[in-house]
Amino acid sequence: MRRCLLVAAIFLVGVCNHVHAEETTHRFLACGKNTYIMEADGKPSWTYPAATRDGYVLEDGTIILTLSKSKRHRGGAVVSIAPGGKETVIWEGTQSEVNSAQPTGDGTFVITEAGDNPRLLEISSSGDVILEFPLACQKKNHHMQTRMARKIADGTYLAPHLFDFAVYHYSPEGKVLGKLDTTVPGDRDHEIHTWPFTAIRHGDGRTLVCCTHGNRVVDFDASGKIVWTLTNEDLPGNWLQDPCGAQVLPSGNIVITSYAAGRTDPKAPKMFEVTPDKKVVWQYADGQKVGIHHFQILTADGERLAGPILK
Numbered sequence: 001m002r003r004c005l006l007v008a009a010i011f012l013v014g015v016c017n018h019v020h021a022e023e024t025t026h027r028f029l030a031c032g033k034n035t036y037i038m039e040a041d042g043k044p045s046w047t048y049p050a051a052t053r054d055g056y057v058l059e060d061g062t063i064i065l066t067l068s069k070s071k072r073h074r075g076g077a078v079v080s081i082a083p084g085g086k087e088t089v090i091w092e093g094t095q096s097e098v099n100s101a102q103p104t105g106d107g108t109f110v111i112t113e114a115g116d117n118p119r120l121l122e123i124s125s126s127g128d129v130i131l132e133f134p135l136a137c138q139k140k141n142h143h144m145q146t147r148m149a150r151k152i153a154d155g156t157y158l159a160p161h162l163f164d165f166a167v168y169h170y171s172p173e174g175k176v177l178g179k180l181d182t183t184v185p186g187d188r189d190h191e192i193h194t195w196p197f198t199a200i201r202h203g204d205g206r207t208l209v210c211c212t213h214g215n216r217v218v219d220f221d222a223s224g225k226i227v228w229t230l231t232n233e234d235l236p237g238n239w240l241q242d243p244c245g246a247q248v249l250p251s252g253n254i255v256i257t258s259y260a261a262g263r264t265d266p267k268a269p270k271m272f273e274v275t276p277d278k279k280v281v282w283q284y285a286d287g288q289k290v291g292i293h294h295f296q297i298l299t300a301d302g303e304r305l306a307g308p309i310l311k
Contacts, residue, residue: 024273024282025301030246031055031258032293038284040299048081050151054100054148054294056309064109066101069093078111080125083174090127096142112159114145120157120170130248133174137161144195148245148294148311151202160196160209167199167209180220182211202248203308210256215240217256230256241268245294247311252276259291271295 075093095115194214205222242260
C-alpha cells in the first residue's frame with residue numbers, strides 16, 4: 001500500500017487503496033479537516049492549510065472553497081484560489097457558519113448561512129448579493145440547519161434541512177415549492193437519524209440524497225417517491241458511516257464519502273463508487289481517523305468528467 005505525505009501547515013499520512021484499480025482510477029478534491037487534491041496514482045498534488053466544508057475546481061483551474069469557521073473567519077467564508085495561488089475572499093460569513101458555495105454557469109455563487117436567521121444567497125464573483133431569502137428550517141440548532149444547497153437547471157433551489165428531515169425546494173423568491181421527506185417509512189419518532197446532507201438533481205427529475213447519521217443514500221423520482229436505496233446491507237461492510245457528500249458521475253455511477261469512516265477503523269474506505277446495481281468499482285482509504293466532508297471527482301481513468309458537476 002502506498003503512503004502519501006501531505007504538508008500544508010498540517011500533516012496527513014495516508015494509504016490509497018483502489019478496488020479493481022486496473023479498471024477505475026480517480027483524481028479528486030477532498031474537503032474536510034484536511035483539504036487536498038489527490039492524483040489518480042494516490043499522490044497529493046495540492047493542499048490547503050484550513051478546514052473546508054465544500055469545494056469546486058473550475059475548468060480554468062480556479063478552486064472555490066467553503067471554509068469552516070475559525071479564528072480568522074468567525075462565521076466561515078468562501079474563497080477563490082487562482083491557478084497561480086492568489087487567494088481572494090468572495091464572501092465573509094455573517095452568522096454561525098457558511099455551509100456551501102456552488103458556482104453557477106452564470107458566474108455567480110449559491111451559498112447558505114446558518115445562524116439565527118438562516119438564509120440562502122446568490123452572489124456575484126465580487127460578493128454582491130443578487131438574490132437572498134430566508135430558509136424555512138429550524139433555528140434552535142444552527143449547525144444542523146442546512147448543508148449543500150444547489151441551484152438547479154430551472155432556476156430554483158434545493159436545500160437539505162437536517163433536523164427537519166427534508167430537502168426543501170425553493171423558488172427564487174423563497175417560496176417553498178415542495179419537500180422530499182427523508183424519514184424512514186414507519187419511523188414517526190425519527191429514531192433513525194436520516195438527516196439530509198446532499199440533494200443532487202440528476203437524470204429525469206431525480207434527486208439523490210445522502211442521509212448522514214441514518215447511514216442511507218436514497219434516490220427520489222420526479223414524483224417524490226424513493227426508487228433506489230443504498231444501505232450497509234448492500235455493501236461489503238459497514239462502509240456507510242455518516243455519508244455526507246456524493247457525486248453522480250456521467251456514467252450514472254455514484255461516489256459517496258463517509259465522514260465518520262476511520263474513527264473506529266482507520267483502514268475503512270473514506271470514499272467509494274457504486275454502479276446503479278450497487279456493485280463497488282472503486283474505493284479510497286487513507287489510514288486516517290479524519291474523515292472527508294465533501295469532494296469533487298475531477299477525472300475518471302485519466303479523462304476529465306464531461307457535463308455539469310452533479311454533487
